Amino acid sequence: MEKEAEFCKCNVIHKEVIEKVKPNIPEEKKLEKLETFFKVFGDKTRLKILFALSIQEMCVCDIANLLDMGQSAISHQLRLLKQTNLVKYRKEGKIVYYSLDDSHIEELLTQGIIHIDEKFI
Amino acid sequence: MEKEAEFCKCNVIHKEVIEKVKPNIPEEKKLEKLETFFKVFGDKTRLKILFALSIQEMCVCDIANLLDMGQSAISHQLRLLKQTNLVKYRKEGKIVYYSLDDSHIEELLTQGIIHIDEKFI
DNA sequence: TTAATATATGAATATGTGTTCATATATTAA
DNA sequence: TTAATATATGAACACATATTCATATATTAA
Numbered sequence: 001m002e003k004e005a006e007f008c009k010c011n012v013i014h015k016e017v018i019e020k021v022k023p024n025i026p027e028e029k030k031l032e033k034l035e036t037f038f039k040v041f042g043d044k045t046r047l048k049i050l051f052a053l054s055i056q057e058m059c060v061c062d063i064a065n066l067l068d069m070g071q072s073a074i075s076h077q078l079r080l081l082k083q084t085n086l087v088k089y090r091k092e093g094k095i096v097y098y099s100l101d102d103s104h105i106e107e108l109l110t111q112g113i114i115h116i117d118e119k120f121i
Numbered sequence: 122m123e124k125e126a127e128f129c130k131c132n133v134i135h136k137e138v139i140e141k142v143k144p145n146i147p148e149e150k151k152l153e154k155l156e157t158f159f160k161v162f163g164d165k166t167r168l169k170i171l172f173a174l175s176i177q178e179m180c181v182c183d184i185a186n187l188l189d190m191g192q193s194a195i196s197h198q199l200r201l202l203k204q205t206n207l208v209k210y211r212k213e214g215k216i217v218y219y220s221l222d223d224s225h226i227e228e229l230l231t232q233g234i235i236h237i238d239e240k241f242i
Numbered sequence: 243t244t245a246a247t248a249t250a251t252g253a254a255t256a257t258g259t260g261t262t263c264a265t266a267t268a269t270t271a272a
Numbered sequence: 273t274t275a276a277t278a279t280a281t282g283a284a285c286a287c288a289t290a291t292t293c294a295t296a297t298a299t300t301a302a
Contacts, residue, residue, distance in 0.1 A: 013180055013216065013278090018187045021176045025187075026234070031165050033237045034230075039163030044156045045290080048146050055142045059134055060249060066139045066146075073291050075250055085240045094248045094299040095134065104236050109155075111232065113147070115225050116154045119206045134248090166260080181279060194261050196280055215269040215278045 040084050041112070045069065046077050049098075053087060054106050057099035161205050162233070166190070167198050170219075174208060175227050178220035 026034070040046060048067055052058055058066070064074045078098055081087040088101040100106070147155070161167060169188055173179060179187070185195045199219055202208040209222040221227070 013182050017177065017179055017183050021173045021179065021187060024176045025169050025172050028165075030234070030237070031168055034168055034233050035163055035165045037233055037237050038159055038168075039289095042156055042160030042163045043290080044149075044152050047152055047155055047159075051146050052142045055145045056138065058138055058142065061134050061247095062138050066142060070292065071249070072251085072293075075248095076290075079250080091299095096249060102236070102240055104232070104239075108229075108232060108236070111225070111229060112155050112158055113151070115223070115229070116151070116158050118225075119223055160259095164260080182277095191262065192279070193263080193281085196278095197260075200280080212269095217279060 037084060040080065040086060041108070043077075045073070046081060047109070049074070049077060049081065050086065050100065050105060050109060053098060053100045054109070057090075057097045059095045059097050061095075063098070158205060161201060161207060162229070164198075166194070167202060168230070170195070170198060170202065171207065171221070171226060171230060174219060174221045175230070178211075178218045180216045180218050182216075184219070 025031075041050075045067065049063060052063060052066060060071060060074055060078065063078075064071045067074065078087065078089075081098075082089065085101050086105055087098045089096050089098045091097075146152075162171075166188065170184060173184060173187060181192060181195055181199065184199075185192045188195065199208065199210075202219075203210065206222055207226055208219045210217050210219045212218075
């Protein structure tokens with residue numbers, strides 16, 4: 001008896017296909033990073049912050065005012081963006097200025113917009 | 122009195138910055154689409170499905186077996202991918218074959234991988 | 243030193259999301 | 273028709289996540 005239906009009720013229909021495709025799936029660790037990476041873009045607030053910082057650096061307070069949101073909420077989101085290396089910061093006295101950490105990011109945002117303009121409902 | 126501290130305790134520090142940046146934030150509707158779009162990529166299971174389908178079309182059962190997951194879970198995820206126009210399908214009897222709907226998708230996946238390889242922790 | 247202010251952060255809460263389970267639907271075979 | 277099978281789907285549950293609140297930290301000014 002082959003390994004059958006542990007999770008899936010249905011039988012393996014195209015075993016060759018599965019064997020062919022399998023080696024092309026990235027390893028788990030890489031997938032997790034990719035998941036985290038894209039997840040960061042999957043939030044309106046963070047997208048707004050990224051678009052804003054693509055224009056110029058801003059301090060936390062300005063971002064909060066710009067987006068009409070609490071300072072705490074922005075700070076939490078900036079922490080996430082920092083952790084994923086999407087933004088960097090510099091301190092000037094008690095003010096912290098955030099900016100994009102990578103020009104790739106703008107490219108990715110642009111590519112996203114292109115896709116939704118073309119295909120997305 | 123200006124509009125002050127409705128949400129944010131801190132004062133507006135750089136009013137000009139806010140005014141300069143504001144017009145460059147995409148409109149809410151577009152942001153929501155973009156959010157949804159990127160959110161789809163922010164899940165390991167969906168990423169695996171997309172990588173698999175970038176090699177060749179597959180039926181639901183094969184995908185479930187490939188990923189060692191339940192048919193229902195895969196079906197739910199495919200629905201999401203369908204709704205966001207990332208995959209299309211063709212029916213052959215009772216078997217449904219899914220495939221990528223857009224070559225942009227592979228590009229975006231690649232760009233994601235490039236980023237995490239370069240910068241991401 | 244104390245007061246004021248910009249930012250960070252832990253906890254709580256509300257909301258969103260992925261998987262499972264049970265079951266429905268659709269198609270083919272008998 | 274009935275049985276078998278591939279897929280779809282609603283509901284439930286467990287878990288993740290965004291924001292708020294309260295408060296801590298850090299820096300500057302007085």
